[in-house]
Amino acid sequence: MFRRLGLIVGLALAPLAAQATGQVSDFTLENGLQVVVVEDHRSPSVTHMIWYRAGAADELPGQGGVAHLLEHLMFNSTDDMEAGEFSATVEANGGSDNAFTSWDYTAYHQTVSADRLGLMMQMEADRMRDLVLVPEEVETEISVVLEERAQRTDGSPGALFNEQMSATYFRNHAYGRPIIGWRHEIQNLTIEMLQDWYDLHYHPNNAILVVAGDVTPEEVRALAEEHYGPIPASPDIASVESRMRPVEPPQNALRRVYYEDDRVANPYVSILFPVDDTLVDDVRSAATMELLRAVLSDSDFTSVFARELQIENELSLFAAAYYSATSLDHRPFTLLNMPVPGRSLEQAEDDILAVIDEFLEDGIDEEAFNRILFQWEASQIYAQDDAAGQAQSLGATLTTGFTVEDWENWLDITATITTDEVMEMARALFAQDPAVIGYLDRPAPDADETEEVSQ
Amino acid sequence: MTFARYLSPLLAATMLAAPVTLPAPLWAQAQLAEDEMEPVDAIIDIQLVTSPGGIEAWLVQDNSIPFMAIEMWFDGGGSIDRPGARGATNLMMALLEEGTSELDSQEFAAAQEGLAASFGFDTYRDEVVVSAQVLTQNRDEAMALLRGALVDPAFDPTAIERVRQQVISGIEYDLTDPDTIAGQTFNALAFGDHPYATSLDGTVESVSALTREDIVAAHRSALVRDRVSVGVAGDITPEELGVLLDDLLGDLPVADVPLPEPAEYSAPGGIELIDFPVPQSSVIFGNEGIERTDPDFFPYFVMNEILGGGGYRSRLNQEVREERGLTYGISTWTALSDYIAMHQGGFSSSNDLVAEAIDVVLAEWADLAENGVTEEELEAAQRYMTGAYPLRFSGNSSIAGTMAAMQADDMPIDYINGRNERVMEVTLEDIQRVAERIIDPETLQFVVVGRPEGLEPSN
Numbered sequence: 001m002f003r004r005l006g007l008i009v010g011l012a013l014a015p016l017a018a019q020a021t022g023q024v025s026d027f028t029l030e031n032g033l034q035v036v037v038v039e040d041h042r043s044p045s046v047t048h049m050i051w052y053r054a055g056a057a058d059e060l061p062g063q064g065g066v067a068h069l070l071e072h073l074m075f076n077s078t079d080d081m082e083a084g085e086f087s088a089t090v091e092a093n094g095g096s097d098n099a100f101t102s103w104d105y106t107a108y109h110q111t112v113s114a115d116r117l118g119l120m121m122q123m124e125a126d127r128m129r130d131l132v133l134v135p136e137e138v139e140t141e142i143s144v145v146l147e148e149r150a151q152r153t154d155g156s157p158g159a160l161f162n163e164q165m166s167a168t169y170f171r172n173h174a175y176g177r178p179i180i181g182w183r184h185e186i187q188n189l190t191i192e193m194l195q196d197w198y199d200l201h202y203h204p205n206n207a208i209l210v211v212a213g214d215v216t217p218e219e220v221r222a223l224a225e226e227h228y229g230p231i232p233a234s235p236d237i238a239s240v241e242s243r244m245r246p247v248e249p250p251q252n253a254l255r256r257v258y259y260e261d262d263r264v265a266n267p268y269v270s271i272l273f274p275v276d277d278t279l280v281d282d283v284r285s286a287a288t289m290e291l292l293r294a295v296l297s298d299s300d301f302t303s304v305f306a307r308e309l310q311i312e313n314e315l316s317l318f319a320a321a322y323y324s325a326t327s328l329d330h331r332p333f334t335l336l337n338m339p340v341p342g343r344s345l346e347q348a349e350d351d352i353l354a355v356i357d358e359f360l361e362d363g364i365d366e367e368a369f370n371r372i373l374f375q376w377e378a379s380q381i382y383a384q385d386d387a388a389g390q391a392q393s394l395g396a397t398l399t400t401g402f403t404v405e406d407w408e409n410w411l412d413i414t415a416t417i418t419t420d421e422v423m424e425m426a427r428a429l430f431a432q433d434p435a436v437i438g439y440l441d442r443p444a445p446d447a448d449e450t451e452e453v454s455q
Numbered sequence: 456m457t458f459a460r461y462l463s464p465l466l467a468a469t470m471l472a473a474p475v476t477l478p479a480p481l482w483a484q485a486q487l488a489e490d491e492m493e494p495v496d497a498i499i500d501i502q503l504v505t506s507p508g509g510i511e512a513w514l515v516q517d518n519s520i521p522f523m524a525i526e527m528w529f530d531g532g533g534s535i536d537r538p539g540a541r542g543a544t545n546l547m548m549a550l551l552e553e554g555t556s557e558l559d560s561q562e563f564a565a566a567q568e569g570l571a572a573s574f575g576f577d578t579y580r581d582e583v584v585v586s587a588q589v590l591t592q593n594r595d596e597a598m599a600l601l602r603g604a605l606v607d608p609a610f611d612p613t614a615i616e617r618v619r620q621q622v623i624s625g626i627e628y629d630l631t632d633p634d635t636i637a638g639q640t641f642n643a644l645a646f647g648d649h650p651y652a653t654s655l656d657g658t659v660e661s662v663s664a665l666t667r668e669d670i671v672a673a674h675r676s677a678l679v680r681d682r683v684s685v686g687v688a689g690d691i692t693p694e695e696l697g698v699l700l701d702d703l704l705g706d707l708p709v710a711d712v713p714l715p716e717p718a719e720y721s722a723p724g725g726i727e728l729i730d731f732p733v734p735q736s737s738v739i740f741g742n743e744g745i746e747r748t749d750p751d752f753f754p755y756f757v758m759n760e761i762l763g764g765g766g767y768r769s770r771l772n773q774e775v776r777e778e779r780g781l782t783y784g785i786s787t788w789t790a791l792s793d794y795i796a797m798h799q800g801g802f803s804s805s806n807d808l809v810a811e812a813i814d815v816v817l818a819e820w821a822d823l824a825e826n827g828v829t830e831e832e833l834e835a836a837q838r839y840m841t842g843a844y845p846l847r848f849s850g851n852s853s854i855a856g857t858m859a860a861m862q863a864d865d866m867p868i869d870y871i872n873g874r875n876e877r878v879m880e881v882t883l884e885d886i887q888r889v890a891e892r893i894i895d896p897e898t899l900q901f902v903v904v905g906r907p908e909g910l911e912p913s914n
Binding site: 040042043044045075083084087088091092093094095096111112113139140141142143144145146147148150151152154155262263264265266299300301302307310311314317318340341367368371372374375377378379381382384385386387388 | 780
């Protein structure tokens with residue numbers, strides 16, 4: 001669901017009764033640490049998140065998975081804390097903590113009683129610079145990550161297929177590598193690689209602090225200056241340009257991926273259309289692309305795909321479009337079609353592309369479009385129920401090339417986008433050939449068995 | 456219904472992949488664990504609202520955001536499927552969003568989208584759950600729409616066939632999922648001929664055979680006003696809620712089928728092995744637990760936290776993950792179903808490591824039974840559990856759900872105030888007594904799905 005929501009804009013919606021929730025403030029410490037505060041005074045808790053502008057797509061070739069493995073090791077020893085002491089301290093204070101790694105960022109977060117915010121900052125600031133990598137701990141954690149990979153990826157045909165689709169789509173960019181890393185590279189990660197990664201990226205001027213909950217910006221500023229303020233900026237983190245990554249060449253050759261697995265219950269086809277600067281280069285174009293995705297597939301009943309493929313013609317069990325603007329570099333626009341039993345993947349491919357052709361002819365139903373805009377606007381009311389979710393949305397937005405202002409204006413801009421603009425985007429997107437078409441399927445019945453049966 | 460759950464790996468990787476450090480709960484459990492049913496912060500003021508027509512609800516009124524969340528738990532759930540109609544309740548609930556006698560499925564969805572209301576219709580083994588989030592500005596229209604879905608669903612034959620096919624596809628997916636296979640195998644071993652022994656989704660055969668009459672009968676039996684528990688949080692007054700409850704629920708009938716009898720636990724203990732071609736084995740294990748009404752419940756609850764609760768410092772997480780790197784995550788939970796209390800756990804380990812991981816679990820089981828826990832462990836668990844308690848729920852939707860769950864579980868409205876005190880009262884001796892009572896490595900039942908190396912089935 002769309003959750004990049006700022007101040008309310010009215011239109012069909014009634015104004016908020018009280019501004020007890022949702023106020024967003026931001027400022028930057030002298031050492032370059034950017035700070036964003038989301039206020040929610042309804043319950044006495046706070047979510048503290050630190051986001052580093054470094055993720056799997058910033059790794060050196062051959063070191064796939066180092067960002068994620070380091071994220072695990074950040075819960076081990078520092079000069080002041082023993083392995084595990086971080087989480088144990090959070091728990092002893094009634095809190096919970098975790099972390100996650102993506103292609104564009106790595107983030108750490110705790111949710112605790114608001115009066116423990118200083119303690120969280122003290123510990124997070126400690127491990128920003130004073131991590132101690134211990135060989136035995138690294139070895140055990142590699143084993144844990146291999147188990148994680150087995151659970152998340154190797155155990156799932158859909159995840160394995162998706163890994164191959166990305167590896168095929170991206171020919172030059174590290175988005176083609178899995179975040180967790182290929183198994184053989186995880187196994188060969190070294191303590192030196194981890195140390196280099198940490199030394200390069202874990203600095204206040206490469207981080208964003210997001211605090212959401214029962215706090216004021218003044219309180220957060222005082223605590224942040226006390227705990228994070230003394231950490232010096234790194235001179236090696238110059239600007240966003242330091243994250244320049246390999247640029248993809250034009251997509252001019254359709255590739256096909258066939259992935260078969262005994263465990264596939266419902267085969268499907270996935271079609272990737274290229275997105276580049278000519279299509280999306282600012283908030284308005286990104287929001288237009290997200291609206292296109294919504295028109296095609298957000299509703300299980302009234303969206304273009306639901307209506308044409310699932311309900312009226314019963315060609316598909318499920319069909320959807322995927323696109324996310326919160327990505328530092330471009331990712332493709334993805335169509336997925338899971339046909340009803342008895343319908344082949346070739347037919348499923350034709351079916352969904354035929355629906356796209358019809359859509360380009362027919363255009364967008366204005367009423368349906370207005371319902372989507374109203375739902376998006378209402379979603380900002382619902383989103384205020386979840387301060388931690390707002391923090392998550394802000395962090396993902398700010399680490400992928402957007403500003404707090406973009407985040408706050410996103411919905412206002414979206415509200416002014418017309419059906420004509422969405423159709424123009426659709427025509428430009430689908431005028432291109434797909435870059436990759438993939439089939440996730442079960443293996444055909446064994447040839448020998450078939451022969452025996454026929455004899 | 457949507458297919459999101461079957462496609463989660465794809466969604467995660469396409470949209471926002473985020474490997475995390477500590478595991479989320481390993482299995483989507485068929486019932487809520489105690490942890491998830493924890494009541495809210497004592498600061499929150501719960502009002503008991505009784506409608507003019509006599510329907511009760513718990514309300515947390517908060518007008519800071521102009522919407523409300525409502526959750527309704529109807530006792531019975533998948534476990535009151537009629538004989539020969541396994542899966543009828545689940546299919547029926549999936550059809551409630553498919554239109555009414557006045558609105559077809561497209562019109563119903565368009566109306567709901569036009570109001571920006573969200574509705575949920577879910578089936579669990581002890582209850583069906585109807586939930587809604589609605590804006591204050593169009594609450595009456597949204598509730599009228601929801602009422603139509605509950606009281607006057609169309610059960611249109613075309614929709615039945617389409618949703619039936621979706622449910623069957625979901626069942627077929629589950630047959631390829633080692634975690635689900637492990638859970639279903641455990642249930643079959645543990646619960647004899649009780650409804651808990653089989654999946655509330657039904658089988659491909661049973662769902663294929665369901666008739667429209669089966670669905671109508673399931674609707675008549677499941678959505679009854681004398682078995683509903685209601686929780687509401689957000690922007691609504693008690694007076695407005697009273698009227699709303701009568702409008703929404705007043706025309707529902709009363710129960711026409713009995714609730715299930717208690718289940719009898721029948722798993723023999725030992726290791727049940729299901730051969731399945733995957734690189735990593737899925738393991739579920741468990742034994743009978745302790746009911747919430749039992750005097751030993753709180754010691755049991757705290758003991759579970761120390762043994763395998765979701766936290767970092769639990770014994771199993773320390774021994775299996777942190778010390779040995781045998782898994783990405785392991786936890787145990789107190790599964791408080793209405794008709795039996797279970798103590799269960801689960802993890803996944805590569806086929807070459809899973810035998811060692813099971814040995815470690817068994818060693819921890821034996822150690823706990825023999826030696827109990829330490830003062831330090833007890834104190835740490837109590838600090839965590841009492842400190843986390845007020846934070847556990849924030850937001851109207853989770854508060855509404857929590858209050859509905861508490862009532863469905865017959866918990867008193869003042870439970871909240873005494874809860875932390877009862878956690879703090881637990882002593883080392885209490886835990887020793889409970890450990891001796893239910894922690895038994897001999898009868899602990901494991902189900903392993905995969906191609907484990909060096910592991911023999913037993914019993």
